[in-house]
Amino acid sequence: MIAHQIKVASYNIHKGIGLDRRRDPMRILEVLREIDADVVALQEADRRFGAKACVIPVHTLEEHSPWKAIPFGVNAGSMGWHGNVLLVRKDAVVMDSEAIHLPALEPRGAVMADVRANGVPVRIVGMHLDLSGLWRRRQAQAITTHVDACATRHPTVMMGDLNEWSAGSGCLRDFGKDYDFATTGPSFHVRRPVARLDRIMVSRDFKVLDAGAHQSAASRKASDHLPIWAVLEAA
Numbered sequence: 001m002i003a004h005q006i007k008v009a010s011y012n013i014h015k016g017i018g019l020d021r022r023r024d025p026m027r028i029l030e031v032l033r034e035i036d037a038d039v040v041a042l043q044e045a046d047r048r049f050g051a052k053a054c055v056i057p058v059h060t061l062e063e064h065s066p067w068k069a070i071p072f073g074v075n076a077g078s079m080g081w082h083g084n085v086l087l088v089r090k091d092a093v094v095m096d097s098e099a100i101h102l103p104a105l106e107p108r109g110a111v112m113a114d115v116r117a118n119g120v121p122v123r124i125v126g127m128h129l130d131l132s133g134l135w136r137r138r139q140a141q142a143i144t145t146h147v148d149a150c151a152t153r154h155p156t157v158m159m160g161d162l163n164e165w166s167a168g169s170g171c172l173r174d175f176g177k178d179y180d181f182a183t184t185g186p187s188f189h190v191r192r193p194v195a196r197l198d199r200i201m202v203s204r205d206f207k208v209l210d211a212g213a214h215q216s217a218a219s220r221k222a223s224d225h226l227p228i229w230a231v232l233e234a235a
Contacts, residue, residue, distance in 0.1 A: 004234045005209065006120045009037035010159035010198055011227035012128070015044050015083075016055035018221045019190065025056040027222045029065050032087075035214050035229050038117040040067065040087040041126030043161045046078050054079040066090060070113045072099045082109035084126045084160070092117045100146050102139045104130055110143055114154055120234050123147070127160035133170050136163060140171040144178065155205035155234055161225065162199050175201050182211035184228035190220055198228045206232045 179201035211230035
């Protein structure tokens with residue numbers, strides 16, 4: 001990657017369960033290696049029941065990928081918070097990280113980290129928003145308020161599964177006041193992608209150079225969502 005540019009990606013991995021109904025973390029890592037992003041936001045990265053351990057074991061991530069998970073210290077068995085995980089390359093510097101508690105009827109949360117990736121300082125927010133439009137808007141407000149209240153400012157990328165079917169209303173309109181959307185294209189359902197449920201949003205410190213939804217033989221089997229990606233350049 002060229003200096004002052006980073007590649008980011010977001011992927012709802014459906015708890016690692018593919019269209020063949022098999023849970024296969026190695027298949028998820030294969031898709032991520034194809035994309036080769038500097039920063040990755042995962043959703044539905046925890047098992048649903050029991051200790052809610054992360055779908056991708058820590059030793060598997062360490063031994064079979066160029067990424068490390070950013071720790072949030074919330075759940076000992078999970079890499080993230082309510083299934084939201086942030087991955088960065090192993091040489092990236094993690095300056096700060098925290099979980100963001102969201103108003104919700106069902107368990108929801110977001111995660112935030114300040115990192116230096118490929119020499120670029122960036123604030124990353126990963127999220128998985130509610131199925132209810134009213135709660136999505138409340139959650140969008142909570143996230144933007146939290147970021148705005150931070151004492152330090154960094155170029156910011158917000159990404160995840162927003163669960164928003166509308167083209168430009170609801171929480172999209174709320175986020176769009178201060179963030180630009182990467183044109184990644186539809187990502188759901190993987191059999192016939194028609195909905196843009198997954199989004200990458202950037203502060204105006206970034207220019208989006210390229211973006212898309214990643215389609216490959218592996219990504220069409222690994223989850224019910226396609227991963228999305230964007231190449232960004234710092235202003």
